[in-house]
Amino acid sequence: MIVPIFNKQVPLQDGSLRTKIEAYAKTVGFELHNIFIIDGSKRSTKANAYFSGFGKEKRITLYDTLLNDLEEEEIVGVLAHEVGHYKKKHIIANVAASIFTTGLTLWLLSLFIGNPLLSEALGVSTPSFHIGLIVFGILYSPVSAVTGLLMNILSRKFEYQADDFAKNTYNAEALISSLKKLSKTSLSNLTPHKAYVFVHYSHPTLLERFNNLRR
Ligand SMILES: [Zn+2]
Structure with missing residues (x-):
């Protein structure tokens, strides 16, 4: 739609x-x-x-x-x-994971939203829904950093599984040459730092994927 x-x-x-x-x-x-x-x-x-x-x-x-x-x-x-x-049912797994994280977010929101202590912490004496939202936004960012990290770890695992499927059912070299072209048009970083990949990357780096595809 x-x-x-x-x-x-x-x-x-x-x-x-x-x-x-x-x-x-x-x-x-x-x-x-x-x-x-x-x-x-x-x-x-x-x-x-x-x-x-x-x-x-x-x-x-x-x-x-x-x-x-x-x-x-x-x-x-x-x-x-x-x-x-x-x-490999990754689509269903991703939908389930995002329903779970949305549920977690809303549950935490329900705990924070009416708490007078939190609005007081921002110097607001009369608690209200909108100040609760702002407090929640501030407090939620470390939580979302952790859930984002976990989702990325899961996603990278899924990418390897999908690559393995392509290797076993079709042709690893066709995928490798397509990935090379795709990374060129999307200007992706060829040598990102390991720590940066661990936190931010939803896909393994190109080199990691090539090594896995040729293994
Ligand atoms: Zn993929």
Whole structure:
């Protein structure tokens, strides 16, 4: 409902790419009828692909930038990675994790929001909902730093699993060469500090992924 407000999506036309995608999907027992192209180039040079929906309604959306920059085998390599996320139930796990963290946030909010001590700490003598929100915002940032860190650790683990799936069901080299091109268009840092990766990265670094794919 939301994506069409900002972007145009058209079905991928019949042709060699569609044939290759469908042939791969068949080999891994993945039912796929909805393949769409989105005009991501409208706003960014970044290339991407994602899944949405469940069951029969699931669809894969490819950015037009992906089609312009990558060879067909490389696109199927990226898709194989995304199918890995689906097959390993990462999508469901991510939804569950975000429901849990939202629940945690709202529970903490309910504890803080009416507490007169906290509004007093900011020099407000009459407690109110809006001052409670501000206090909560300040107190919540260390909590969100921790939940964000845990989510990133989980996400990096999932990325390795999806890469392994692509390696085992398709072709590691196709994914490697596509990742190289994608990191070029998204200007990603090739040598980030280990500590920075640990805290902020939702994906392993390129080199870590290549090493894992070639192992
Ligand atoms: Zn991934």
